[in-house]
Amino acid sequence: xxxxxxxxxxxxxxxxxxxxxxxxxxxxxxxxxxxxxxxxxxxxxxxxxxxxxxxxxxxxxxxxxxxxxxxxxxxxxxxxxxxxxxxxxxxxxxxxxxxxxxxxxxxxxxxxxxxxxxxxxxxxxxxxxxxxxxxxxxxxxxxxxxxxxxxxxxxxxxxxxxxxxxxxxxxxxxxxxxxxxxxxxxxxxxxxxxxxxxxxxxxxxxxxxxxxxxxxxxxxxxxxxxxxxxxxxxxxxxxxxxxxxxxxxxxxxxxxxxxxxx
Amino acid sequence: xxxxxxxxxxxxxxxxxxxxxxxxxxxxxxxxxxxxxxxxxxxxxxxxxxxxxxxxxxxxxxxxxxxxxxxxxxxxxxxxxxxxxxxxxxxxxxxxxxxxxxxxxxxxxxxxxxxxxxxxxxxxxxxxxxxxxxxxxxxxxxxxxxxxxxxxxxxxxxxxxxxxxxxxxxxxxxxxxxxxxxxxxxxxxxxxxxxxxxxxxxxxxxxxxxxxxxxxxxxxxxxxxxxxxxxxxxxxxxxxxxxxxxxxxxxxxxxxxxxxxxxxxxxxxxxxxxxxxxxxxxxxxxxxxxxxxxxxxxxxxxxxxxxxxxxxxxxxxxxxxxxxxxxxxxxxxxxxxxxxxxxxxxxxxxxxxxxx
Numbered sequence: 001x002x003x004x005x006x007x008x009x010x011x012x013x014x015x016x017x018x019x020x021x022x023x024x025x026x027x028x029x030x031x032x033x034x035x036x037x038x039x040x041x042x043x044x045x046x047x048x049x050x051x052x053x054x055x056x057x058x059x060x061x062x063x064x065x066x067x068x069x070x071x072x073x074x075x076x077x078x079x080x081x082x083x084x085x086x087x088x089x090x091x092x093x094x095x096x097x098x099x100x101x102x103x104x105x106x107x108x109x110x111x112x113x114x115x116x117x118x119x120x121x122x123x124x125x126x127x128x129x130x131x132x133x134x135x136x137x138x139x140x141x142x143x144x145x146x147x148x149x150x151x152x153x154x155x156x157x158x159x160x161x162x163x164x165x166x167x168x169x170x171x172x173x174x175x176x177x178x179x180x181x182x183x184x185x186x187x188x189x190x191x192x193x194x195x196x197x198x199x200x201x202x203x204x205x206x207x208x209x210x211x212x213x214x215x216x217x218x219x220x221x222x223x224x225x226x227x228x229x230x231x232x233x234x235x236x237x238x239x240x241x242x243x244x245x246x247x248x249x250x251x252x253x254x255x256x257x258x259x260x261x262x
Numbered sequence: 263x264x265x266x267x268x269x270x271x272x273x274x275x276x277x278x279x280x281x282x283x284x285x286x287x288x289x290x291x292x293x294x295x296x297x298x299x300x301x302x303x304x305x306x307x308x309x310x311x312x313x314x315x316x317x318x319x320x321x322x323x324x325x326x327x328x329x330x331x332x333x334x335x336x337x338x339x340x341x342x343x344x345x346x347x348x349x350x351x352x353x354x355x356x357x358x359x360x361x362x363x364x365x366x367x368x369x370x371x372x373x374x375x376x377x378x379x380x381x382x383x384x385x386x387x388x389x390x391x392x393x394x395x396x397x398x399x400x401x402x403x404x405x406x407x408x409x410x411x412x413x414x415x416x417x418x419x420x421x422x423x424x425x426x427x428x429x430x431x432x433x434x435x436x437x438x439x440x441x442x443x444x445x446x447x448x449x450x451x452x453x454x455x456x457x458x459x460x461x462x463x464x465x466x467x468x469x470x471x472x473x474x475x476x477x478x479x480x481x482x483x484x485x486x487x488x489x490x491x492x493x494x495x496x497x498x499x500x501x502x503x504x505x506x507x508x509x510x511x512x513x514x515x516x517x518x519x520x521x522x523x524x525x526x527x528x529x530x531x532x533x534x535x536x537x538x539x540x541x542x543x544x545x546x547x548x549x550x551x552x553x554x555x556x557x558x559x560x561x562x563x564x565x566x567x568x569x570x571x572x573x574x575x576x577x578x579x580x581x582x583x584x585x586x587x588x589x590x591x592x593x594x595x596x597x598x599x600x601x602x603x604x605x606x607x608x609x610x611x612x613x614x615x616x617x618x
Contacts, residue, residue, distance in 0.1 A: 055464045070473045076462035079475035087324040088331035120320035
């Protein structure tokens with residue numbers, strides 16, 4: 001009893017150092033414990049709030065684990081068909097050029113079924129932000145092989161490990177779009193440690209600010225985890241991510257405005 | 263401003279009518295026999311005059327999803343294609359119907375299945391009127407029989423789409439798309455400065471967030487939504503049926519035909535009457551909603567109906583349902599991109615009369 005009273009004494013407004021982001025709703029997140037989606041959502045919600053963009057923002061949700069994203073963040077949303085978010089965003093931005101338009105897509109959505117939409121929207125230099133969550137697996141459908149699944153990585157549709165002779169190598173979409181003249185800012189980040197969360201937030205802020213310049217597509221990949229389908233604890237998954245995902249998907253900026261002619 | 267008379271292809275009339283209707287956006291992908299629409303718009307540069315966005319998408323899939331995005335912002339947006347391209351768009355059309363978004367889709371039909379032919383056909387009737395993509399839904403389907411109607415139905419299509427928050431389709435064909443006729447064009451309308459309250463234009467403090475989606479994981483809620491759609495379609499069936507009668511007053515034999523086939527059958531009526539056969543024509547203008555009641559009434563007056571379509575017989579099923587066994591119903595039509603000739607229709611009618 002004494003201990004419980006102690007906690008109550010600690011939980012006081014003046015002691016709060018962390019609170020729910022204003023633009024996150026009270027709806028319960030549909031993600032597994034330890035999943036990176038919640039962190040990525042929070043970062044985006046914080047930036048939209050801090051940049052004062054709530055009334056300017058239209059987000060496009062993907063098909064996949066974050067299909068219900070529109071329940072979690074208090075901005076206007078459109079739910080796209082699998083892979084088509086950049087096409088949906090293209091029209092919204094062209095019809096309302098003054099708005100902030102972004103997509104939030106997983107690896108199956110962006111790098112498999114939506115490859116054409118991703119490449120062509122980036123090639124046209126659509127003035128949108130694409131946030132790409134790469135956890136190397138199809139989460140919602142139960143852990144099938146994704147285009148970004150690592151060589152040898154076991155999934156429900158590559159039960160003996162991804163055989164690159166049969167299935168090809170993981171697709172590095174971020175590297176591809178960085179080569180296109182239409183992209184303005186391309187970076188790869190992660191949310192598996194507090195330090196990386198801070199770096200990702202910085203990158204998203206930059207991307208959102210660059211977006212206002214209407215100089216081309218901003219593309220932020222976030223290398224993330226999937227504890228449930230990787231069949232690991234959250235801590236194990238973050239360690240695995242660092243040891244296996246990051247050597248193949250190295251973090252850092254791939255294209256910045258400084259690289260480009262004014 | 264007054265209407266303006268021009269000589270145009272059906273496809274060009276669609277493009278010009280879209281600009282004049284005050285459309286906000288067009289998203290297309292080239293395919294024969296309708297590529298003139300995108301070409302005309304690119305040459306006309308409406309983005310410099312009315313601010314209308316015109317974009318050549320990377321695929322039909324992208325084009326229809328651009329329409330989804332634009333429609334979700336409450337804008338007047340459209341796409342056009344021909345049969346194989348419309349098939350590719352079906353996923354997006356289903357999502358648009360499921361999200362209850364208004365938009366205009368034009369199908370300049372060519373023969374199929376598969377790559378088929380680039381010549382005109384009416385073999386996409388089932389796809390257009392019964393849904394086309396997955397799930398229970400209907401489009402509002404308008405069937406033009408002239409270049410004039412190609413132009414007029416752009417405005418009408420948008421009007422009905424916004425009235426019912428439902429995608430509308432102009433079901434044309436390669437003949438009407440490619441042929442030139444005189445057309446009276448409406449004066450330029452201003453683009454709308456307002457959007458409906460459900461549009462995603464950025465959440466302001468005075469309203470809840472707007473979400474455009476067709477997803478509902480709760481079966482009970484999904485069923486409630488399905489029922490809402492059915493109620494809407496029934497209202498459309500009550501309110502929006504359009505058709506044209508041609509010499510039906512004393513007709514003993516009735517052709518039922520839409521679009522190009524209706525043009526052919528007008529001549530067939532004349533030819534038949536010259537031979538002493540009292541023929542008439544009922545031309546459905548809306549294919550969904552179908553003029554079921556009218557056809558059922560006419561079944562009390564005529565001896566037989568012949569559904570004339572450039573297909574293996576698709577609309578004939580709706581004629582059969584409408585007539586409900588009152589009189590014999592037959593189908594006649596050429597396929598493969600061949601336009602049925604008026605005398606062929608009369609010969610076929612005569613064979614049905616003597617055979618029956």
